[in-house]
Amino acid sequence: MTTISQSQCGSFWKDGFLRLPDVATHSEVQTLRSVGDRLLREKAGFTEGLLFDFYPEGEGPDKPKLAQLHHPSHFERSLLESELVHRVQRVAMQLLGPKARFVSDSFFHKPAHTDAVTPWHQDEAFTDPRIEHREVNFWFPLQPVSLVNGCMQFIPGSHLGPVLQHGPIGGDPTTHGLECVNGFDLKEAVVCPLELGDCTIHAGRTLHFAGPNNSDAPRYAYSLVFGLPRRASREVRTFPWNDNRHLSRDERVHDSRRAQRNFWPYLYRKVREFDYTNPYEWRLGAHRVARLIKGRTTAK
Ligand SMILES: O=C(O)CCC(=O)C(=O)O
Structure with missing residues (x-):
């Protein structure tokens, strides 16, 4: 399956999600599963804040309730060199147009017999409200999924409304x-x-959820996000739920940057992934550098 029909495209933009059969071969899924398994076992990305638990990390990185490894392709480049990614990109271009480009990937791991759900959320709620993100997310389960082990659920049409009010899970910052x-x-x-x-494919604003894993086996998933070039949001909006949070992940990001750990690989990735054709990215980049310089001079 390399393309979707016009009616599938229409159905995606009407509902905000689409179920697509037979996109990956079984061997591609097995490869993803073994890469994900290994990276999660090695705790890749933990010190950089890219591996974290959706829930409070009180029990440490060994017993996550719902682990997410963001940007696994930073650790295993072959993930982005597969025929599957090209296939998915072609569908992303059908949905978003020829400017659609790869944004990020993630592994998700939900252990066997957990009551932890992936709560109802819109992916856009995690982003900077000053920036317009027009993204689509391809979610591949790495074993069959049903209500028993936490398949995805969607609210049709929710991508057509605003970003709704969010908060940290259970109000815990x-x-x-x-x-x-x-x-x-x-x-x-x-x-x-x-x-x-x-x-499944869902838009960045589509409300979605995945239930608990009541099966005897862990539930793995891999997601690929594609998007249009970022631009300034045309609405003035705030996402106050992203303020005043106390995230152990942020502390790890901060420590890792302060220790200049992995600085050169980080810079290399930023340079390689930078969208040179988008003037808005240059503006964002310039602001970032100005903030960095200001931070350094005031710290002296
Ligand atoms: O795998 C999961 O439980 C959640 C995935 C998700 O929320 C996403 O990919 O946006």
Whole structure:
């Protein structure tokens, strides 16, 4: 499967999500699964704040309730060199147009027999509200998924409204995960069980959820996000739920930057991933450098 039909495209933009069968081969899924397994076992990205638990990390990195490893391709470049990524990019271009480009990838791990859910949220709620992110997320389960082990669920049409009010899970400012606190009707949720090789696609603003894992095996997933070049948001908006949080992940990011740990690989990635054709990225980059210089001179 390398393209989607016009009616699938229409259905995606009407509902904000789509279930796509047979996108990956079983061998591609097995490869993803073994790479994800290894990176999670090695705790890749933990010191840089890229590996974290959606829930408070009181029990340390060994017993996450819902672990997310953001940017695993920073640690295993071959993830982005696969035919699967090219296939997914072609579908992203059908949905977003020819300017769609890779944004990020993630592994998710939900242990066996956990009551931890991936709470209802819109991915856009995690972003900087001053920036417009027009993204689509391809979510591949790395084993079949159903209601038993936490398949995805979506609220149709939720991408057409605003970003709804979110808060840290259970109101606890130490949780990395956010939950949408109101403004939607649970009765409208559409459950999307998937077979191996299938994926769901959702827009950055589509409300989604994945239930607990009541099975005997861990539930793994891999997501690929593609988006249009970022631009300044045309609305004035604030996401106050991202303020005053106390995230252990942020402390690790800070410590790792202060220790200049992995600075050269970080800089190399930034230079390689920078969107040179987008003037807005140059503006954001210049602000960032100005903030850095200001921080250094005031610290002296
Ligand atoms: O795998 C999960 O439980 C959550 C995935 C998710 O929320 C996402 O990819 O946006």
